[in-house]
Amino acid sequence: MxxxxxxxxTRIEGHAKISIELNEDxxxxxxxxxxxxxxxxxxxxxxxxYSDMPAMTARTCGICPVSHVIASTxxxxxxxxxxxxxxxxxxxxxxxxxxxxxxxxxxxYHLSSPDFVYGFDANPSERNIFSLMKSHxxxxxxxxxxxxxxxxxxxxxxxxxxxxxxxxxxxxxxxxEAEVRDEILAQIPEMLDIAQNAMKYFKSxxxxxxxxxxxxxxxxxxxxxxxxxxxxxxxxxxxLRFMDAQGNILADGIEPRFYKDYIGEAVEKDSYLKxxxxxxxxxxxxxxxxxxxxxxxxxNACGTVLADxxxxxxxxxxxxxxVLNSFYYHYARLIEIIYALEKIEAKLNDPKTMSQPxxxxxxxxxxxxxxCSEAPRGTLFHDYEVDDNGIITKVNLIIATGNNALAMNExxxxxxxAFVDGNSVKEGSLNRVEGVIRCFDPCLxxxxxxxxxxxxxxxxxxxxxxxxxxxxR
Amino acid sequence: xxxxxxxxxxxRGEDAFGYDMIAMLMQSHQKPQVDLIYKxxxxxxxxxxxxxxxxxxxxxAGYLKGFSYILYCPLExxxxxxxxxxxxxxxxxxxxxxxxxxxxxxxxxxxAVNDFEKIASKREYDKALQSxxxxxxxxxxx
Numbered sequence: 001m002x003x004x005x006x007x008x009x010t011r012i013e014g015h016a017k018i019s020i021e022l023n024e025d026x027x028x029x030x031x032x033x034x035x036x037x038x039x040x041x042x043x044x045x046x047x048x049x050y051s052d053m054p055a056m057t058a059r060t061c062g063i064c065p066v067s068h069v070i071a072s073t074x075x076x077x078x079x080x081x082x083x084x085x086x087x088x089x090x091x092x093x094x095x096x097x098x099x100x101x102x103x104x105x106x107x108x109y110h111l112s113s114p115d116f117v118y119g120f121d122a123n124p125s126e127r128n129i130f131s132l133m134k135s136h137x138x139x140x141x142x143x144x145x146x147x148x149x150x151x152x153x154x155x156x157x158x159x160x161x162x163x164x165x166x167x168x169x170x171x172x173x174x175x176x177e178a179e180v181r182d183e184i185l186a187q188i189p190e191m192l193d194i195a196q197n198a199m200k201y202f203k204s205x206x207x208x209x210x211x212x213x214x215x216x217x218x219x220x221x222x223x224x225x226x227x228x229x230x231x232x233x234x235x236x237x238x239x240l241r242f243m244d245a246q247g248n249i250l251a252d253g254i255e256p257r258f259y260k261d262y263i264g265e266a267v268e269k270d271s272y273l274k275x276x277x278x279x280x281x282x283x284x285x286x287x288x289x290x291x292x293x294x295x296x297x298x299x300n301a302c303g304t305v306l307a308d309x310x311x312x313x314x315x316x317x318x319x320x321x322x323v324l325n326s327f328y329y330h331y332a333r334l335i336e337i338i339y340a341l342e343k344i345e346a347k348l349n350d351p352k353t354m355s356q357p358x359x360x361x362x363x364x365x366x367x368x369x370x371x372c373s374e375a376p377r378g379t380l381f382h383d384y385e386v387d388d389n390g391i392i393t394k395v396n397l398i399i400a401t402g403n404n405a406l407a408m409n410e411x412x413x414x415x416x417x418a419f420v421d422g423n424s425v426k427e428g429s430l431n432r433v434e435g436v437i438r439c440f441d442p443c444l445x446x447x448x449x450x451x452x453x454x455x456x457x458x459x460x461x462x463x464x465x466x467x468x469x470x471x472x473r
Numbered sequence: 474x475x476x477x478x479x480x481x482x483x484x485r486g487e488d489a490f491g492y493d494m495i496a497m498l499m500q501s502h503q504k505p506q507v508d509l510i511y512k513x514x515x516x517x518x519x520x521x522x523x524x525x526x527x528x529x530x531x532x533x534a535g536y537l538k539g540f541s542y543i544l545y546c547p548l549e550x551x552x553x554x555x556x557x558x559x560x561x562x563x564x565x566x567x568x569x570x571x572x573x574x575x576x577x578x579x580x581x582x583x584x585a586v587n588d589f590e591k592i593a594s595k596r597e598y599d600k601a602l603q604s605x606x607x608x609x610x611x612x613x614x615x
Contacts, residue, residue, distance in 0.1 A: 059484075062514060062559065110517065129564075133571035141572050148518035162513050 009434050011111040013063055014444025026422025031413045035444050042395040050079050050390045058163040064443055066099035067375030069167045070236055071382040074371025076169035081365035088171030090353040095158050096235050097340040102150025103376035104333040107441040109143025116205050121428030142194045149191050156180045171359030181348050188345045195337045215418035216436045217326025217411030220245035222278050222288035223297045226374050231300040235374035243298045247321045256372035259381055275405045276398055287406040290378025292332035297322040304342035310335045326411050329439040364390040375400040377443055401442040411436040476508040476526045480533040487586035490534035497606055514559040520568050526577040531562050537585035542597040546581050578615050
């Protein structure tokens with residue numbers, strides 16, 4: 001069977017390849033995403049004190065370490081059986097939202113915008129950030145400003161931009177200072193303007209992408225994410241909700257520590273990505289999506305003024321039912337940036353954020369703790385088992401991007417079938433196959449974990465590239 | 474304004490070279506008109522910290538098979554094949570020029586290394602640190 005291989009997949013975080021299998025008549029039979037990186041955090045962390053976990057698991061990623069720190073400290077809080085004080089929960093939420101702003105901004109402005117500005121069929125020598133900086137310098141600068149804003153908050157409140165240190169089990173290690181609060185507040189109006197301009201641009205560009213919208217990962221699936229007690233958007237300290245493609249809530253109000261009752265994990269033969277699925281429906285029928293699109297589908301409201309205005313338009317895309325087209329992840333991402341800015345402003349103006357105390361103290365009270373946060377790419381779980389001394393005995397991580405594994409594969413197959421003709425393979429078609437992966441904004445370095453049997457194939461090649469030995473396990 | 478930027482992960486063996494260089498320069502550096510910056514990785518928003526730069530010195534470690542502890546200047550061959558959440562020196566300079574009209578003079582110093590698990594030879598590693606420190610101290614305007 002003939003194959004087209006896209007390797008590497010460009011303008012994403014991490015390393016992946018896509019294989020497209022062709023039938024005899026050169027039509028597309030199947031397409032798969034293969035994640036070629038392997039990590040081993042679940043094994044590496046065994047034998048470590050639970051208090052090391054936020055610092056260790058933050059190193060899963062240099063792009064979304066905040067999400068890992070938040071989920072990890074949440075798991076540690078459960079082991080200690082404490083609830084962090086209001087100020088600490090507020091500061092954690094602000095840092096998490098800041099990460100969402102900077103991560104979403106990079107995807108939109110620098111990774112995906114060349115496709116929106118020049119079109120998917122543009123010459124690759126033109127369709128890149130270098131051209132964007134010349135033809136749309138303000139757009140490129142806006143992306144840098146939003147990223148700098150988000151990273152500054154993480155640095156000021158978290159201690160470091162990458163692998164923050166001040167979010168700790170029980171709370172945070174430093175209270176928010178008034179001058180830091182005021183410095184951040186002063187920048188929010190400009191950031192909101194930038195985000196609103198991006199939304200305006202994106203909405204004006206949408207009519208150009210009707211075919212992509214129809215075929216970029218447009219299929220029924222479940223959706224999962226966190227909601228607060230009112231069923232509104234929240235990225236930390238919430239409850240799990242599952243919704244089907246018609247908008248029916250299948251399960252709701254689930255405390256994240258009971259995730260295993262609802263989520264199973266399958267292992268794929270050709271990828272280091274696990275495939276989580278909704279247990280009551282089995283694998284693979286229980287495929288669900290997470291991340292910005294899923295979050296906006298499952299919620300009743302964002303809870304902030306500007307974001308809710310955009311949410312109404314978003315929900316109208318499918319007459320109030322869940323939006324199924326993965327292309328609209330980009331739309332959802334922009335709404336989340338606006339929400340995050342508004343929410344950060346609200347939290348900074350809330351006196352509870354500046355209150356004391358900032359940390360709850362306890363010793364190990366439970367042998368099991370589960371933490372959960374909404375990362376930029378979706379719901380993240382950290383599940384730790386410890387002995388009575390607090391030493392980690394077992395770890396399970398369900399990574400945001402991993403939740404989307406089945407959906408990404410489905411998306412890649414759908415786009416390949418819609419756009420790739422094996423008789424005449426066009427670069428723009430292959431770019432679209434990559435483009436559907438960009439919709440999900442995967443963080444592949446984070447996402448590669450495995451369970452069960454490890455299979456590997458090692459090929460030894462000589463200096464001529466000829467295979468001289470194969471080792472298979 | 475001259476800015477010296479050390480890049481690398483201090484927890485990854487010889488990748489700490491950029492970090493260790495900045496730490497050494499912070500202890501010894503006398504000149505007031507020099508900014509010392511450490512970054513674990515280069516990201517687009519670093520541009521905003523470099524808008525007043527007239528001279529940039531980048532210091533990091535790079536895997537170079539078969540070579541150890543050799544100092545080299547790879548700017549011309551430096552590229553990252555795909556854009557991600559971190560960027561290359563060349564991409565950063567392109568952003569500075571295209572978006573902000575800032576074109577500083579640039580020197581890139583890279584220590585060729587083979588090991589990101591540990592510092593294989595502390596003696597050679599420290600010798601390289603010392604060489605770069607001396608070189609930077611002697612650097613006139615470029």
